[in-house]
Amino acid sequence: MERLFNGESVSILLFLIGVYGLLARRNIIKTVIALAIMQSAIILFFLTINYEDGRIPPIGDVTIHTAVDPMPQALMITAIVIGVAVCS
């Protein structure tokens, strides 16, 4: 059960909820909310891919423990900026 509820599956569920919101609601505010849900789903997806337990954030001294991959985080900060510009 625990293996089923990882970041990936939750984010896909959220993404599909967003798509449903876009399909079924005609209100433009709800459309924007659905878009925001989709974006959050994508951010969650990026941050949890290639994640393993026991990894530390890639800041400061990372020689003792292994750090997580910093690339998706760098990508997501850009996506968040674009998302804020678009949704607000």
Add this chain to the structure above:
Amino acid sequence: MFLFWLVLLPILSSIVAYLNKRQLAGYLLGLTQLLLFLMALYTAFNVYTLGDIIYSFGDNTVSIGINLVADKINIIFILLSCIFFPIMLLFNYHKSYMNKLFLFLFLVLQGLINGIFLSNDLFNLYALIEVSTITVSILIMYKKTSHSIYDGILYLLINLVSMAFFLLGIGYIYKIFGTLDLTLIKQQLTHVTSIPGLILPYTLILTPIVLKSALLPLPRAHGTPSAPSIVSSVLSGIYVTSSLYLFIKIQDTFSSVINTGSLFLIFGFIISILGFILALSQTDIRLILTYSTISQVGLIVFGLSLASDYSYYGSIYHLLSHAVFKSTLFLTAGMIIEEYDTRDIRKIRGLFKRMPFVTIVICFALLGISGAPLFNGSISKYLIKKGSDSIQLLEYGLIIINIATMTYLMKYTSMFFGNSKKSKAPPWNQKIALILLASLCLLGGVGGQFFINWLFELNIQIEVLHYMEKFLVYFMSLGLGYLFYEYIYKKYPFFQTIRQLELSFNELILTITLFFTGLLSYLLLVH
């Protein structure tokens, strides 16, 4: 080589122009456009003599940094954009809405489109496409009428949704390959053992590109009727070209494991016919042209999927020619709408007497689009046909598409005839811009053989006898198109029902989702 200047220069020049007086800004923009063209020419010369140019940002190794790549195909598109944008600016020089903000957005769009052509990194592409979507929707809304604001918002929302699909696809790609560089992905594809795992990211990435390259018949997404005419012409000309170039690139990357050739062959044909039916049933001249773009894009995808070198390069040549003649048609349509104050083709009569110069330019573009001998469309259509020689059925398909093109062009020419008094001649800048575009149509046809040899290193010999045959086929399809228009289109009320068809936002999203699920289930069934 500083490839990034091709992206950065228009954006920088637009900022400087925004901060200066209009007179000075005009000179400055002229100068930078000239510089940009020379730079593109120099890059093209280097690519053709020394080979591909790769520029990696931040002095990283190729595998880590973001890369810009100029190869033999995308440099032609860059050259096209560097010719195209100055012509558009010249055409619109005297317009009242052409203020600093419009210029700023327009030039930023030029930089972004150059970036889309050059970029080899998926996330970089995402950011460029997203920003260009915002720019384009502001440009669509620029006249601030209620219709154009509705169109602009609809365009923005649909494209944002489709780009969310793209971003999710990028996530999967990164998870599988650990890189976002298209060249590296192509190299690593050979090591992938589970092909079904690749299908979801491939479909997620392809769906927005198919939407943007006018392959889904959603008219508002490319060339909305209420936008300023140069914006429509950029959208239908160069912007669709950039998306189709991405389509070619993505297909090229994944072609070794996921084979969608036959699917897109049928899809292209269906879209081409659907675009023709929709174009024929419209009465708004802008919408006729927009749907005609869909029909032509269908033909291009048909040619790309034929699995023959001739038709592949023929399609790329058709992409170039299409940008030229479709932008000419959109610009002239804008002039006609201004003159007659209506977009309804039934109310526009006597164009030849009222605006003789514009009519001649339209004729050049129409001859190009219909593939008349000596014009640019003929060379590309000849090459696509040469690729389909091996299978009889495909050749019939092509002939049907060509007759379909003739039919809606018949409808378009119906506004030439009739009586009307002569209006005053267009201003000098519009005349020069249109003459340049019309001569590009002719040049692409007369020098087509030379260009094909030079650009794609493909030897084609067109003999005199062949030209005679082409003339014959052209006139026969013209006759058939006329018969279809006179005796079938005018008799059946079927076309009028289609005219009233308009999709709401939810239905548009449904179309995208249906395309996505359809492609996904087809690929999962095949593999």
